[in-house]
Amino acid sequence: MPMPPVSLKARALRLLSAREHSRTELARKLARHAEEGDDIEALLDFLEKNNWLSEERYAESLIHRRSARYGNARIVAELQQNGIKGDALNELKAGLAEDETARCCEVWRRKFGELPQDAQERNKQMRFLLQRGFSSKAIQAAMKGVDLDEY
Structure with missing residues (x-):
């Protein structure tokens, strides 16, 4: 006997039990499984009303997961991509800006640990940090080996 198809509500709750999702992200994932007559927006409204779906919790969760490895630009881009406006x-953004230099120094220290010996190595380290989304100010501080107590 075949199993009955899983409802959209059950799919949404399963996704939300694994981690926080933004409204946009959850709608995108549920749209693949929606059948004719399914109202995704009504389901999302229901989930928000019952506090199972929260943009604020999603943003805090994403920042917590990403801030140890990525800079402000990359985190903000991901938030915007998932509907936070x-x-x-x-x-x-203001909260992230407070500790970006310290986070950049920590990422640099874990990856490289010592100041570059030549221009080629310096450029390699700077490119790495830029790709991670750190600002040029934070990168300059990290490359100078700034004492983190100053920030």
């Missing part, structure tokens, strides 16, 4: 995004 407006005042909430500006507030999150």
Whole structure:
């Protein structure tokens, strides 16, 4: 006897039990499984009303997962891609900016650990940090071997 198809609500709850999702991201994932007559927006409204889906929790979770490895530009881009906009995004940007230099120094220290010996090695290290989304100010501080107590 074949198993009955899983409802959209069950899929949504399974996804949300694994980790936080933004409304946009969850809608995108559920759209693949929606059949004619399914109202994804109504389901998302229901999940938000019951506090099972929260943009604020999603943003905090993403920042917590990514901040140890990535810079502000990359984290903000991912937040925007997943539907976080407006005042909430500006507030999150301000919070991230406070410790970007310290995070950049820590990423640099874990990856390289010592100052570059020549220009080629310096450029390699700077490119690595730029690709991680760190600002040029934070990269310059990391490359100088700044004492983290100053920040």
